Amino acid sequence: MANFVPEFERKHFSSEVHGQLYDYWLRRKGDRLMPSRQDIGPEEIPSLLPHLIMLDVYGKPGHYQFKVRLTGTQVDQIVGQSLTGKWAHDFPNSEGLSRRFCWLVENRRPYYSEDRLMFVSKDFKNYSCLVCPLSSDGQSVDKILASNDYY
Numbered sequence: 001m002a003n004f005v006p007e008f009e010r011k012h013f014s015s016e017v018h019g020q021l022y023d024y025w026l027r028r029k030g031d032r033l034m035p036s037r038q039d040i041g042p043e044e045i046p047s048l049l050p051h052l053i054m055l056d057v058y059g060k061p062g063h064y065q066f067k068v069r070l071t072g073t074q075v076d077q078i079v080g081q082s083l084t085g086k087w088a089h090d091f092p093n094s095e096g097l098s099r100r101f102c103w104l105v106e107n108r109r110p111y112y113s114e115d116r117l118m119f120v121s122k123d124f125k126n127y128s129c130l131v132c133p134l135s136s137d138g139q140s141v142d143k144i145l146a147s148n149d150y151y
Contacts, residue, residue, distance in 0.1 A: 006107070008111070018130035021051075051074055051148055053071050056143060069143070074148075078117075078150050
């Protein structure tokens, strides 16, 4: 079962990767609810890129779907394939992940989570993630940006 932390402080993070993304997300957000995709400059966060996943949000309340737009090289290496273009609901044991993504869309704020990696046969079986909302219109979440760390 996932350790879902909707109310967190930077000290909760198991990895500095999450702290760096959170600091960056807060800077880009400013006094808004959340930044937009256009506010995120990959050239500004090169050390984070291998750890990142970006998803597109589709649907309406109660019927959201999430499609992977891009994944970092470390993510691809860990899962053994590129997840780009895949739907989150097609991942094995994705019910909890989908619920957490829906929570983010509905609450329009980041969350932190630690969980077991259920579909990868590696020596490490756990991961942590910071999952942050992005919005084109400043109100509705239409993208999700997440950092992942594996251990």
